[in-house]
Amino acid sequence: MVKLGRFIFRQLVEYKSNTYTYILGCPATRQSVIIDPVVDTAERDARLLKELELDPIYGLNTHVHADHVTGTHALKQIFPHMKAVLSDKSGGKADKLVKDGEIIKFGEEELEIRSTPGHTNGCVTYVSHKHKMAFTGDALLVRGCGRTDFQQGNPRTLYKSVWKQIFSLPDDYDLFVGHNYVGVLQTSVAEEKALNPRLTKSEDEFAEIMNNLNLPNPKQMDVAVPANLEDGDPAFIKH
Numbered sequence: 443m444v445k446l447g448r449f450i451f452r453q454l455v456e457y458k459s460n461t462y463t464y465i466l467g468c469p470a471t472r473q474s475v476i477i478d479p480v481v482d483t484a485e486r487d488a489r490l491l492k493e494l495e496l497d498p499i500y501g502l503n504t505h506v507h508a509d510h511v512t513g514t515h516a517l518k519q520i521f522p523h524m525k526a527v528l529s530d531k532s533g534g535k536a537d538k539l540v541k542d543g544e545i546i547k548f549g550e551e552e553l554e555i556r557s558t559p560g561h562t563n564g565c566v567t568y569v570s571h572k573h574k575m576a577f578t579g580d581a582l583l584v585r586g587c588g589r590t591d592f593q594q595g596n597p598r599t600l601y602k603s604v605w606k607q608i609f610s611l612p613d614d615y616d617l618f619v620g621h622n623y624v625g626v627l628q629t630s631v632a633e634e635k636a637l638n639p640r641l642t643k644s645e646d647e648f649a650e651i652m653n654n655l656n657l658p659n660p661k662q663m664d665v666a667v668p669a670n671l672e673d674g675d676p677a678f679i680k681h
């Protein structure tokens with residue numbers, strides 16, 4: 443058995459959509475979770491989980507992604523006992539629908555679920571208080587945040603979510619995001635409270651910024667959203 447010693451944490455990138463996937467594992471029991479896997483890199487992630495002799499009991503989606511197909515369904519074909527997780531506010535299917543305040547346990551580790559709507563209704567942030575880490579999905583990005591112009595997006599909801607549920611965490615919590623388009627891997631509560639060019643503004647200014655981003659839709663959006671509402675089941679992937 444590979445010696446792992448302490449808390450297991452791996453950051454993985456899917457380059458087509460610049461999505462960040464995370465593996466967290468309990469060294470004592472080898473139980474683990476994978477956050478935001480992508481279908482295109484599911485085999486790579488499965489290989490790493492097997493190499494590290496980790497037992498993925500949950501595949502955690504931060505939300506119904508619009509830019510890539512989730513890898514949770516594909517990983518469940520390899521790890522049949524893994525449960526796909528999504529917010530009960532997402533409108534999507536999963537093995538376990540979670541609510542704000544719920545705790546996900548894996549071995550001697552746990553993650554608190556914090557509801558952070560605004561990018562989508564069903565966005566959640568997963569918080570490890572033991573390791574001072576939070577996984578924000580697209581609610582908060584490094585020096586940015588998720589767009590609010592589709593999938594029930596609402597800038598005022600997002601502003602309140604970030605301030606109430608993420609910026610209320612202690613300053614020294616590290617933040618791990620859903621995407622970054624220039625290769626920055628992580629940030630922290632203190633850093634974003636001081637430096638985020640959108641969230642440091644007033645709510646009115648934030649809404650004005652978000653309503654004028656004028657971004658093109660993600661390239662995979664028409665394929666990704668219907669598939670992700672069904673946990674990435676290939677029967678729902680349009681070709």
Ligand SMILES: N[C@@H](CCC(=O)N[C@@H](CSS)C(=O)NCC(=O)O)C(=O)O
Pocket residue numbers: 458459507508509580586587588589590621657658659660661662
């Ligand atoms: N060009 C990318 C999509 C880029 C994009 O829209 N990203 C989303 C997160 S994925 S839902 C976003 O919220 N961006 C915010 C921003 O300020 O960039 C593609 O085609 O995949």
Ligand SMILES: [Fe+2]
Pocket residue numbers: 505506507508509561580588
């Ligand atoms: Fe998103």
